[in-house]
Amino acid sequence: MEVTKKGTTIQSLQIGMGIVDLIAKQGRPLKFTDIQDLTQITKSNLYKYLNTFTQLGILYRSKDTGEYVLGSKLIEYGMAAAxxxxxxxxxxxxxxxxxxxxxxxxxxxxxxxxxxxxxxxxxxxxxxxxxxxxxxxxxxxxxxxxxxxxxxxxxxxxxxxxxxxxxxxxxxxxxxxxxxxxxxxxxxxxxxxxxxxxxxxxxxxxxxxxxxxxxxxxxxxxxxxxxxxxxxxxxxxxxxxxxxxxxxxxxxxxxx
Structure with a gap:
């Protein structure tokens, strides 16, 4: 099997990490509609991404406002990387x-x-x-x-x-x-x-x-x-x- 120089990638994972990167760069809590406006991802697909990342601790969703911020798991990863x-x-x-x-x-x-x-x-x-x-x-x-x-x-x-x-x-x-x-x-x-x-x-x-x-x-x-x-x-x-x-x-x- 021929492999490209940079290797094959998983598109859905790239899209998901793009969402996380976008939230990180905004530097403020974002509502679902804010994220959708910025990503132009369909509501059903975006919900799946956000729900998955929330369950994994990559993102945190406020119970009061419903806004998303980076989760504790990323802090843990960051501490390990640093x-x-x-x-x-x-x-x-x-x-x-x-x-x-x-x-x-x-x-x-x-x-x-x-x-x-x-x-x-x-x-x-x-x-x-x-x-x-x-x-x-x-x-x-x-x-x-x-x-x-x-x-x-x-x-x-x-x-x-x-x-x-x-x-x-x-x-x-x-x-x-x-x-x-x-x-x-x-x-x-x-x-x-x-x-x-x-x-x-x-x-x-x-x-x-x-x-x-x-x-x-x-x-x-x-x-x-x-x-x-x-x-x-x-x-x-x-x-x-x-x-x-x-x-x-x-x-x-x-x-x-």
Whole structure:
């Protein structure tokens, strides 16, 4: 049996989830007639969808007003999907793909009160010590640090940023502040690594559905193999796969 690239789908399920998505995006309780006006689904079919989702807990129908809102089951699913411990597990297959593609060490870093810290590293081509391992804190002028400077909430990074800037020259601080706006626009950062000479890195952010920064993916290797501008083929690949990774956490890059 021939299978399409995206796989076969169940149309009724797509329609049903479209109803749930519509209710979620309205941001307010909706009456049956409101939903019908928005979906143009026949009354009999719409009733079946709404009744099914209500029984499953996907939607909740007020006994007083008859209005529909998202149900407790979606909250339960959302909490499970947003589980912090699940983030590393979910990004790992992507990190492995990037490692194969780039033949360079790939790191995933998360935020801590002491700054961004490496929590996962993948490198099938062992033998060269890049000076970074799990538990290493990365400075603000590394490509990873630049991602956190550009996308983390300013209040959360204030103390770290102040401390890091105190160790840099005024000229370097000015350069970083200017570079931040470019990183926010392009969603990719580059750096000659401060930890080891002759080593460079490139990083990109991982967002959740609210465009909250979950972490940063970094590719580290000898400078001649690591891009230092966005037009590079590897950079273009990283920009594309970054959308796939953030998309797995619900982020829609088209709604930036």
């Amino acid at each position: 589980d912090h411990e699940n983030v590393v597990d979910r990004v790992t297959p992507f990190l492995q793909e990037i490692n194969e593609k780039s033949s360079s060490t790939v790191l995933y870093s998360s935020w801590t009160h002491n700054g961004p810290m490496i929590v996962k590293d993948i490198n099938i081509h062992r033998g060269y010590n890049i000076g970074a391992q799990i538990g290493t804190f990365l400075p603000i002028h590394s490509s990873t640090g630049k991602i956190f400077m550009a996308f983390m909430d300013e209040q959360m990074i204030h103390d770290w940023k102040t401390k890091e800037f105190m160790q840099l020259s005024p000229e370097k601080v000015r350069q970083l502040e200017e570079e931040r706006y470019v990183i926010q626009e392009k969603e990719i950062s580059f750096a000659r690594e401060p930890l080891v000479s002759s080593v460079s890195s490139v990083s990109f952010p991982v967002f959740n559905y609210k465009k909250r920064l979950l972490g940063a993916v970094t590719i580290v290797g000898f400078s001649q193999f690591i891009p230092n501008h966005e037009e590079d083929d590897l950079s273009q690949y990283l920009v594309q796969i970054s959308k796939e990774i953030s998309g797995s956490f619900g982020f829609n890059s088209d709604e930036k």
